[in-house]
Amino acid sequence: MNQPPQLTRIATSLFAMLLGVQCVWLLLAELSRPGISRLPTNAASAAAARNKRIDATRAAMIGAIRGDLWGESAFTYADLMWDDGSGGANLVQARSSVYNALTDAPHQSSVWLLLAGLTSRYQLPGIDVKEAVRMSYYTGPSELELMPLRLWTAVHSDAFSDIELRDSISREVRLLFSHQQKSAIVAA
Numbered sequence: 001m002n003q004p005p006q007l008t009r010i011a012t013s014l015f016a017m018l019l020g021v022q023c024v025w026l027l028l029a030e031l032s033r034p035g036i037s038r039l040p041t042n043a044a045s046a047a048a049a050r051n052k053r054i055d056a057t058r059a060a061m062i063g064a065i066r067g068d069l070w071g072e073s074a075f076t077y078a079d080l081m082w083d084d085g086s087g088g089a090n091l092v093q094a095r096s097s098v099y100n101a102l103t104d105a106p107h108q109s110s111v112w113l114l115l116a117g118l119t120s121r122y123q124l125p126g127i128d129v130k131e132a133v134r135m136s137y138y139t140g141p142s143e144l145e146l147m148p149l150r151l152w153t154a155v156h157s158d159a160f161s162d163i164e165l166r167d168s169i170s171r172e173v174r175l176l177f178s179h180q181q182k183s184a185i186v187a188a
Helices: 003-032 043-050 053-063 067-075 078-082 088-104 109-122 129-139 144-155 163-178 182-187
Strands: none
Touching: 003 053, 043 078, 053 067, 053 088, 067 088, 067 109, 078 088, 078 109, 088 109, 109 129, 109 144, 129 144, 129 163, 144 163, 144 182, 163 182
8 A cells, every 4th residue: 555655756756856857957058058049140240149159059069959059059150151261160060050950940040041141151062052041031031130131142142043032032122121121132
C-alpha cells in the first residue's frame, strides 16, 4: 500500500528536477542575450550590432535549438552586407548562424533577407538569391522596417526576372509610397 505514494513522489521529484533544469537553461540564454531584436538595415546599426557578436553567439549556443537566438546571432553579421569585401573570414560563421536560425525558426523574414543580402554580396554557392528574397516576402510581407532593405536587395539582384517577385516588389513599392517613404525607393 505504501508503494504508489512513493512512486508518485519519485515521479514528481523527477519532473520538478526536469523543470528546474529547463528553467536554468532558459534563464542562462536570456541573461546572456544582447538585445538585438531585429535586423540592422543600415551600415551604422550593423556596425553597432557587430559589437555584440560574442554575446549573441554565446546566447545562441546556450539556447542551442532556439531559432530566435540564432537569428540574433546572425544579425550581428549584417555588417558584411556593407563590408568592403574583406569580411570573408566572418562569412563562415555568419552562414552557420543564418542556417541554424532558419532550421530552428524558418518564419523569420529578416533572417531570410539577411541570407539574400549576403548571397547577393558574396555569391554564396548553393543559394538562390531570388528564393531567399521570395521567402522574406512570404514570411513577412508587411514588415515596414524591412521593406527598404528588401527592396534594395531585390533591385540589386536578378529578382525582377521572376514574375511573382516582380508583383511582390511592386506591392512593396506601393506600400512604401503610401507610408511616405519615397527616400527608400530612391535609395534602392
